[in-house]
Amino acid sequence: MRRYLRSILILTLVVTIAWAQETHSTRDFTPTQLIDQFWKLATQGDLLTANGWERARGFYSHSTPPPVSKSIDVVSNVWGPASQKSLDGEIAVVVIGFDDAGHIDENLKYIAPKETGAVKTGRLYHLVFAPTKFETYKSDGKNLVVDKTIVGPKAWQIEDKPGAPFTTVNSAIRYVLEMRKKSNDPNVIRNADTTIEKLLRLN
Amino acid sequence: MTALTINGFISGGVFYYGHGGPFHTLDGAGHVTGTVSILAPGQGTGADSNITFQNVSQLSAVRTAYNGSQNIIGPAAAIWINGCSAGKKIYDEYALFETSIAQQISNKTQRGVYAYEKGMYFSLHDAASGTSSNYTGEPNPLPASLPLYLVPNGPAGNKPQPLGFTPQSN
Numbered sequence: 001m002r003r004y005l006r007s008i009l010i011l012t013l014v015v016t017i018a019w020a021q022e023t024h025s026t027r028d029f030t031p032t033q034l035i036d037q038f039w040k041l042a043t044q045g046d047l048l049t050a051n052g053w054e055r056a057r058g059f060y061s062h063s064t065p066p067p068v069s070k071s072i073d074v075v076s077n078v079w080g081p082a083s084q085k086s087l088d089g090e091i092a093v094v095v096i097g098f099d100d101a102g103h104i105d106e107n108l109k110y111i112a113p114k115e116t117g118a119v120k121t122g123r124l125y126h127l128v129f130a131p132t133k134f135e136t137y138k139s140d141g142k143n144l145v146v147d148k149t150i151v152g153p154k155a156w157q158i159e160d161k162p163g164a165p166f167t168t169v170n171s172a173i174r175y176v177l178e179m180r181k182k183s184n185d186p187n188v189i190r191n192a193d194t195t196i197e198k199l200l201r202l203n
Numbered sequence: 204m205t206a207l208t209i210n211g212f213i214s215g216g217v218f219y220y221g222h223g224g225p226f227h228t229l230d231g232a233g234h235v236t237g238t239v240s241i242l243a244p245g246q247g248t249g250a251d252s253n254i255t256f257q258n259v260s261q262l263s264a265v266r267t268a269y270n271g272s273q274n275i276i277g278p279a280a281a282i283w284i285n286g287c288s289a290g291k292k293i294y295d296e297y298a299l300f301e302t303s304i305a306q307q308i309s310n311k312t313q314r315g316v317y318a319y320e321k322g323m324y325f326s327l328h329d330a331a332s333g334t335s336s337n338y339t340g341e342p343n344p345l346p347a348s349l350p351l352y353l354v355p356n357g358p359a360g361n362k363p364q365p366l367g368f369t370p371q372s373n
Contacts, residue, residue, distance in 0.1 A: 073233065083250030085257075085297065087243025095228060097248030116235070119243055119287060120253065124236055157288070171230030 007008075016055035024080045027155040029093040030165035034059065034156045035082040037153040040095060043079075045171040048072060053165070061113035061128055072175065077203055082125075095122040101169050101202050106178055107188050109133065110195035126159045152180045214277040220353055222246070223286025223304065224322070226253065237296030240304040244287055249308045256297040256307055264319055265312045281315040283309060283365070288368040290318030298373070309368040317365040319358045330354040360370040 027036060028114065038059050046052025053066040076099035085093040100113040100121055132152035137144040173196055180192035222243035242271070243251030252263070254262075268275040278331045290305040324338035326347055329352045335341050337356045345351060356358035357363045 079248050082250050083257075095250065097250065097252075099248070116227060117225065118227040118238075119222050119241065120248070121227045121229060122248075124228040124230060128276075160231055163233065 006142055027132065027152055029156055031087070031094050031156050032082040032084055034127065034158070035094045036080055037126050037157070039079055039082075042075075042166055043077075043171060045167050045175060047165040048167055048171075048175055051128060056162075058132070058134070059158050060162065061130055061159050065203050067165055068161070069164065070106045070179075071103050071164060072172065073164045074104060074172045074199070074202075075099065076101050077168045077170055079168070085124070092127040092129075092152075094125045094127060096125070098152045098200050099173075101199075102196060103164075104172060104176065107185075108183075109193040110191075110198045112158045113200075127154050127156050128159050129154055132157070133148055133188055169199055173199050212277065213275060215279040216283060218283045218285065219244075220285045223284065223289040223318075225288065225291075225293065226255070234361050235353065238286065238293050239297050239308075240289070240291065240293055240295050241291060242284065242304055242308075248352035253306070254304060255315065256295055256302070256304075257313050259304070259307045262308060262311045265314070265328045276312075276314065278314075282307070282312065282317060285323060286318075287322040288320060288366065291320040292315060299372070302373070303368075305366070306368045307373075309370050310373060313370045315370075316368040318368065319363065319365050323353050323355050326352050326354045328354075329350060331373065334359050340350055 038056065041047065041052065041056055041059075045051070046055055050066055053064075057064050079098035082094050082095045083094040087093075097120060100116075102113045103111040105111060107202050132155050133149050134152065135149050136147045138147035139145075165176070176192050178193050180189055183189055183192070212298040219242065223241065224243075226239040226241045226243075228237045228239070230236050233363050239255050242254040243252065244254065251358070253259065265276050269278060284305055285365075290302045290303050292301050292306070294300070295302050305316045322337075324335075324341065326336060326341055327334060327345070327350075333352075333354055336358050340369050355365075
């Protein structure tokens with residue numbers, strides 16, 4: 001009986017801590033703080049992994065499955081801070097400045113950014129102040145499936161569809177090194193070496 | 204700002220040398236969703252490192268300064284912008300109408316502004332005597348010596364003139 005009670009207590013604590021992290025992570029942010037925080041996750045490389053993508057889901061107002069493609073966008077190490085373009089009640093538009101640093105395809109080949117004629121660039125985010133939602137899961141015998149959707153307090157959330165996963169130049173170098181280590185394909189390894197050389201010239 | 208405020212009264216004019224041009228806003232897929240006409244005196248990525256329709260009203264302080272106790276820029280002084288495309292009229296995503304940052308600076312400062320529609324590059328010669336039409340016609344790298352001139356893209360011997368902007372209401 002004591003072991004059963006202890007298990008219940010631990011489970012309750014885990015759920016409480018998880019809920020607290022979820023709500024603390026986005027609930028108190030202003031629109032610009034939310035986007036700055038989202039880009040911090042991207043800088044850490046969180047958008048490139050399944051676990052990281054799971055953390056990023058809380059920033060969106062809708063369900064965002066992890067991207068299928070392994071290609072990634074690369075942005076400058078220096079970005080932001082985000083600025084508010086407009087605010088109308090519970091709808092906000094935020095812009096965050098960055099320099100496009102190119103793209104890495106599924107074979108770890110680096111593709112330089114296209115010349116656009118722009119002196120600077122920024123990514124636009126449409127946000128909504130709406131109740132947060134998070135899902136609990138159960139097993140259907142084979143896979144985890146959504147059990148319940150729990151509605152929480154209102155918070156600013158991103159309404160846009162997530163684009164390709166992206167990270168900064170420095171985290172992209174780590175990503176390429178890790179992917180190179182996992183590959184046995186000589187073409188991919190060669191691409192990775194060239195890509196790292198090119199990324200090291202960027203900032 | 205200190206260049207404007209610590210050198211006494213400016214009766215003739217102000218020259219800006221620096222970045223200018225279109226700021227592209229992109230969606231998550233990298234598609235351009237809009238364009239903003241900017242001057243970029245700072246190389247940073249934050250909004251306040253640029254002069255845009257959103258913050259250009261801060262330059263209205265020039266009028267207060269002239270009329271107030273600290274005279275800075277006289278009413279007949281003009282502003283010359285030597286930066287890419289500052290005079291190019293575009294549909295500005297922040298303004299939500301067609302304008303250029305040069306026009307907006309003129310509106311807010313109530314001073315005449317001169318700016319180019321075209322891009323600009325550093326040259327060994329001034330615009331009147333230049334032999335190049337763009338930066339590819341200049342040494343690369345440029346020598347670390349003077350004089351150097353910031354001149355507009357355009358045929359040698361027939362460089363475009365800056366456009367003049369006078370104060371208007373938006």
